[in-house]
Amino acid sequence: MVVGAEGAMGSALLAQMQARPEFAMVRGFSRNGLPASAAGASAVGALDVCSESSIAEAARVASATHLPLRLFINATGFLHGEGHMPEKSWRQIDPGHMARSFAVNTIGPALLLKHFLPLLAREGKAVFAMMSAKVGSIGDNRLGGWYSYRASKAALNQIVRTAAVELARRQRESICIALHPGTVNSRLSSPFRKEGLDVSTPEAAAARLLTVLDRLQAADNGGFLDHSGKSLPW
Ligand SMILES: NC(=O)c1ccc[n+]([C@@H]2O[C@H](COP(=O)([O-])OP(=O)(O)OC[C@H]3O[C@@H](n4cnc5c(N)ncnc54)[C@H](OP(=O)(O)O)[C@@H]3O)[C@@H](O)[C@H]2O)c1
Secondary structure, three states, X not given: OEEOXXXXXXXXXHHHHHOOXXXXXXXXXXXXXXXXXXXXXXXXOEOOOOOXXXXXXXXXXXXXXXXXXXXEEEOOOOOOEOOEOOOOOHHHOOHHHHHHHHHHHHHHHHHHHHHHHHHEOOOOOEEEEEEOOHHHOOOXXXXXXXXXXXXXXXXXXXXXXXXXXXXXXXXXXXXXXXXXXXXXXXXXXHHHOOOOOOOEOHHXXXXXXXXXXXXXXXXXXXOEEEOOOOEOXX
């Protein structure tokens, strides 16, 4: 399953997963629901991470397939919009923008864990991956700024780690992980494109992330990894 399936990363991940023979079914969910022609007949559904009832309904649809959930990727995220850009200074902190960042980047993903972790395959390798961001790393924060995005992704990382501890008590082969895709050309990143910045296409970043996911082992549960599989500081 891919949530955020109309985003740059989400659509690239969905397309590459659909091309793989090992998945019996690949489903995408996006805020507005995908037109069947864009995603293939098996991959249509609406899910807004700010609506718990839509998450619960998507989980009901997924469980009705009676297929074990092997790979769940959350590729939703919010950095700018609704009249706000990321803060350059504490002077720009706005409660509405911060609340929106936490709603999409932290609380919504926590609700995805609540409704979809119980569907994860009980036997064999199964992975629940959340798209986080390196700027959510507290240890790596040298530039400052981006208060709301940084804090909401740091909180997401804590939620991933906490869920990983609980998951390991229930099913030893399952893995819950936070991922950094690198800097990727997308609507989210486009206002910050700079000369000399190493920017990937979503397709290249998705291929690298799927390689990282393929290589994961149970010992990686609870980790925070970048697109090359390297551990990032919390
Ligand atoms: N691009 C980068 O350089 C970069 C770097 C580090 C981390 N990331 C992370 O990677 C992930 C994917 O980002 P991207 O670059 O692919 O950006 P993107 O193309 O803007 O995709 C973000 C997706 O999130 C969805 N979304 C936003 N609010 C939502 C909500 N309430 N419910 C459901 N979906 C919602 C958007 O849906 P709509 O299509 O309906 O608007 C969009 O499809 C994000 O978590 C981002 O923080 C990206």
